[in-house]
Amino acid sequence: MSSLKLASPATTRIGFIGIGVMGASMAGHLIKAGYKLNIFTRTASKADSLISLGASLLNTPLEVAQQSDVVISIVGYPKDVEEVLLDSKNGVLNGFESGKISIDMTTSKPSLAVRVYEEFKKRGAYALDAPVSGGDIGARNATLSIMVGGDQNVFDACLPIFNVMGKNVRLMGNAGFGQHTKMANQIAISSGMIAMCESLLYAQRVGLDCESVIQVLSSGAAQTFSMSNYGPRILKRNFDPGFYVEHFIKDLGIALDEASRVGLILPGLIQSKMLYDILAADGKQKLGTHALMLALEKLNGMPKTSNEEKKA
Known part of the structure; x- marks a missing residue:
């Protein structure tokens, strides 16, 4: 399996979609670690604290994908995952080119994680399913458990990002095994x-x-x-x-x-x-x-x- 390496935090652009109870803290840790963040949320006011830290608020998941090397999503339901990642007009996939990485941290269907993996692979891009455990406390303290499904080389490349948000990070197997x-x-x-x-x-x-x-x-x-x-x-x-x-x-x-x-x-x-x-x-x-x-x-x-x- 070929190696895959991301640039340093200072030059790696991360997109973050979903600024909820947990997402806001997780995104904040990434900014403080030196990553440039492009964010999307349906409720713009939720982004205020992150914008004050230097994040850029964009209008669609498509724009986030176009301006990011890695896109993290943590939304509500499987239907939201489908819309954010796979929508034919404004989805992340439509804004991706070869080599970019999607990390979905929503708790969702294993079968959908496999489908996302396969659709991104067709474009030469990568996808990991990486749901978390630890709730608001774990998100706030950056002590989340992160369970990941996908390819080893992609996991290895993203491990520095995961380590900013969690303490127990493990690749559990192929696509869908995180879920x-x-x-x-x-x-x-x-x-x-x-x-x-x-x-x-x-x-x-x-x-x-x-x-x-x-x-x-x-x-x-x-x-x-x-x-x-x-x-x-x-x-x-x-x-x-x-x-x-x-x-x-x-x-x-x-x-x-x-x-x-x-x-x-x-x-x-x-x-x-x-x-x-x-x-x-x-x-x-x-x-x-x-x-x-x-x-x-x-x-x-x-x-x-x-x-x-x-x-x-």
Whole structure:
């Protein structure tokens, strides 16, 4: 396999599409590392902080592609990935020439990642699927886990870029394998979030001090990212999104489809998807995934706090 090398940060132009809860922090790290950033977002006001750091706001993904060597995208849904990367008029592919690289960091369908890889290859360009885990905290602290699918030489060339945004970066296999790894991640988180919320619900009901419970459990066998990072937010009744409920529901749906495709029945995943669907039906789809506690509290007939009553 031939080698592929990017120029230094000072001369490598990076396009960044999607300035959301995580994307804004990720893009900011790249600017501070010395990369020149061209950005696109549907909501221009989200780009203000990045523009103040030196980023250029462009009008379409096509323009971003034309003026960049590497284009990173992190958008909402598979349909957004298709539009941003493959749209025949304003998509990234249409603005690419041989040798350029697309890195899609959206959590999306493995089959779509393969399709994107093949379409870019026809043009002599490259594509990696590189979804991330770690939420807003990982994005803010540049400690994301980044799971990548694609060719080894392209991964090697992009590793310096990945290392600016994350701490655990690994090539998992061919195109689509980054997305398959992210599905395994979301399956683990989905049942783990139920376990964490049920644990705190039990502790509260029997009269334990929940802050002490979190401290003790976080240093033992029950330690999880969710317990350490989302447990304290739940106690403060802070359900602001590190990752949106509606996006997690999308991920769990993809995971269920993929599991069905390979002949697996995953009861924990099915149960989690059902509970999150209940939460969304109750109007909580824009909250963070740890808001699952609200669904479990409602299931157990527990009243809302006064602040939550006002918000409702």
